[in-house]
Amino acid sequence: MLSTLALLPALPGTTVAVTAQTTAPGDVLPSWREGPAKQAIFDFVRATTERASPTYVAPDERIAVFDQDGTLWVEQPMYTQVVYCLERVPAVVEIKPELRNVEPFKTVLSGNREAMAQLPLRDLETILAATLTGMTVEEFQSEVSRWLETARHPRWNRPYTELTFQPMQEVLRYLQSNAFKTYIVTGGGQDFVRVYAAKTYGVPPEQVVGTAGTTKFGYGRDGKPLLTKEPKLLLNDDKAGKVEGIHLMIGRRPIAAFGNSVGDREMLEYTRAGQGDLLAMLVLHDDASREYAYGPAAGLPDSKIGTFTPALYDEAREQGWTVISMKNDWDRVFAFEA
Amino acid sequence: MLSTLALLPALPGTTVAVTAQTTAPGDVLPSWREGPAKQAIFDFVRATTERASPTYVAPDERIAVFDQDGTLWVEQPMYTQVVYCLERVPAVVEIKPELRNVEPFKTVLSGNREAMAQLPLRDLETILAATLTGMTVEEFQSEVSRWLETARHPRWNRPYTELTFQPMQEVLRYLQSNAFKTYIVTGGGQDFVRVYAAKTYGVPPEQVVGTAGTTKFGYGRDGKPLLTKEPKLLLNDDKAGKVEGIHLMIGRRPIAAFGNSVGDREMLEYTRAGQGDLLAMLVLHDDASREYAYGPAAGLPDSKIGTFTPALYDEAREQGWTVISMKNDWDRVFAFEA
Structure with missing residues (x-):
């Protein structure tokens, strides 16, 4: 999307210093640096939401799925x-x-x-x-x-819900304002993420798909019905389970998918196997100074949490998925940064 | 809701024949006869959507659940x-x-x-x-x-998707136009109902909760990812399972629930155990001439399909749930009636 700045007449008596400005007014992704990742998001939204586009998608069918840990917020040093x-x-x-x-x-x-x-x-x-x-x-x-x-994160001494990635928050808002239904599809606990997803991401509980155990309906001592959480796994929402979870909980194929690790591979493959213009993006954590650096793709240190393998990196290249470099593509990582 | 007719000035040269008119203009539930059932729906919507109401509910939290078989469409002589x-x-x-x-x-x-x-x-x-x-x-x-x-229903020789109850269609539209998220919560197959729910009820696939089997992610001969339906039960969405399904798929308690049989009992109980103004309704099939008559509540013939027991009838009375008499409360059953 071109900056709307170029379309605005300069106000009398003001000098619009375009070059000195990193964030153009009207830029809905101000924390993203200009580059292929930001462009891919704009191109996709234009291709799927402009009526004249040959790959136009009706509002009802605009489903976007986001992994949470490592994609929407910090997952290190521990989930x-x-x-x-x-x-x-x-x-x-x-x-x-x-x-x-x-x-x-x-x-x-x-x-x-x-x-x-x-x-x-x-x-x-x-x-x-x-x-x-x-x-x-x-x-x-x-x-x-x-x-x-x-609770506070040991590195930033801030609530965990403040450790969401500002650029991804902007993508969520941008898609939501274009009538996309944004879903979180997480390997984490569905009931856990639902507690804060609405406030933290603007995603209502019914749009959180995650690992889920069974519950048991019964009656309390007062005769009132209640649901008890049981230690029995119902949906392991990771890897292939993410696709199975999407079918169970949403019932249609997404047209955009965001992840950051091998746990998201099948979800991105499934999304890209659909029809039309389809967006698949992976966040690469290559910024040890602002967040963390781990892969082991791209020569980064190995990690048990949020593993991004060289094979996944190769698949992304071959399939035309966009790898987001935290270091290069994001101007700002957290909202609390100056 | 008072008829808006009374508020309209008579047009010059016309005589407004109020008594001859069964459907007042502006009545959003024209297929419902005046009576406690129709009134309960209007009262509930007013109590939950008018800002000044002490039981006002924010639009995001307006969840209404509908059983399908026997509640939204015909279930006899066979599901x-x-x-x-x-x-x-x-x-x-x-x-x-x-x-x-x-x-x-x-x-x-x-x-x-x-x-x-x-x-x-x-x-x-x-x-x-x-x-x-x-x-x-x-x-x-x-x-x-x-x-x-x-496929055609043997009695009416019409497509099954035409055998939906017009009064319930009006309730769906009425709630939807008041920002309610309407869900189907069915003992039937989730994947089956999702095929036609959007077209038939205005309910998108992701708002259909039903009995579900597992699926298995894999790759076809062309290397493309695919999901195969497996003969393994994941969610038995009937009786207590309806409440468990609501928690799994929606993650919050409904404020309105509609059913017609013992399979809906726990769902209505769970709904009514919430806070605020809560609507619980049961359709009683007491109209053999326009549809079917079965119970065995209220002296109606017994039925294996859509059983409405005397115990359920008593619970409805005691708990203040509304029993809808198809014969007395509905002016029209199907859209195709003259």
Whole structure:
């Protein structure tokens, strides 16, 4: 999209200093530097929303899907939801004191970060089950809400919900204002993300697709119906599961997909296998000074969290997906930056 | 809602014959007779959408859920989707001729309706699996679309999608025009109902919650990603499962719920356990001449399909749910009536 600045007559007595201005008025993506990534977004929106376009898409069919961790917000050094689960352990032990000296709770209570990082997957699952299930859905929602108010990211000492990427927030708003239904499709817990998605991303709960466990309908002591979260996996919303989750929860193929790791590969492939003009983008975390640098694609350090493999990088090149360089494409990473 | 007719000045030279007119201009529910059911709908919409109301609900939170079979369209003498499955059997046997002389396919191919009606549940499940799974989601969608074009209901000799209840269509439109998100929450197949819900009810696929099987992501011979429908149940969206399905797919509690049978009981209970002004309605099929009459509530004949028990009727009375009498509350049942 051309800057609307060029179309505006200069006001009398003012000098419009175009070159000195990094953000043109009317630019809906002001945190993006000019370049192929920003251009790809504008081209896609024009191709799908302008009535005269041969690839015009009716408003009802404008579905865009966004991975969350590493795509919309920071996922290092640990997924936010995992931090939540670890920090909830003391409250769980308060209610069930018999767990205090039982592994893996004992290790988590010790506060020894090194030992915690070495807990096997099975132990982590025990902690997830103990902290994410066994309560009503309303109890869980208020526990997460309360935690989000006080929890702080160790690097920035800010609430996790402030650690969203400003350029991606702009893409969300830009698509929403063009009648796109924006969905979060996350490997994280659906119930967890739904607690803050509306406030944080402008995405209502019903547009959050994530890993979900079963719930059980029953009646409380007062005879009122209630839903209890159970430790039984219903949808593993990662990799191929993201596509299966999209079919289950949305029932149509997206025309735009945003991700950042091997967990998003199938979702991008599925999106691009549709008809018409289709957008597929991957955020590459190559900015250690403003955020983090990890791949191992593009010679970046390896990471267990948000792995972006060289094979994924090659597939993106071959398939015409756009790789977003955090370092080069983003003028600003966070809203709180000066 | 008062008729707006009373507020209009009579045009010169015309006589406004109020008493002769059953439908007042501006009445958004013209197929409903004046009475407590119609009034309950108007009262609820006023209480939840007028800014000055103490029970005002923000547009984002206006969720209304509708059962389909027996609530939005005819479910007798057989659920439409079951008719679909039975009528698909010849096409399945065409592809797999070895099934021709195997039960229950043999009985279905015989066309003996009496024998078909006596097939045990396990046999019916075999037929559902054979006709609803094993193909890609796109193949299934086009098979259903094609069937809907030619299939006819035996009593009215009309397409099934014309057998929707006009008064309920008006409620859907009325709520939609008041910023409600209207969902279908059906014991029927989610993928089946999604094929026609947008055209038939103005409900987009992502607002259809139904019984769902798993799908499997994979790649076709051309290397393109595809999703195949599997014969494995993921969500049994009936009774308590409707509430669990609402949590999974919507993530918030509805403020209005419409049903017609014991399969909708928990959904209505859950809706009414929320805060504020809450609408719960049950359609009673007491009109054998225009549609069907079955209960066994209110002394109506028993029915395996859409059972409305005396216990449900009592619960409705005690809880202040509104029972809609098809015979007394609806002036017109179908759009095609004169």
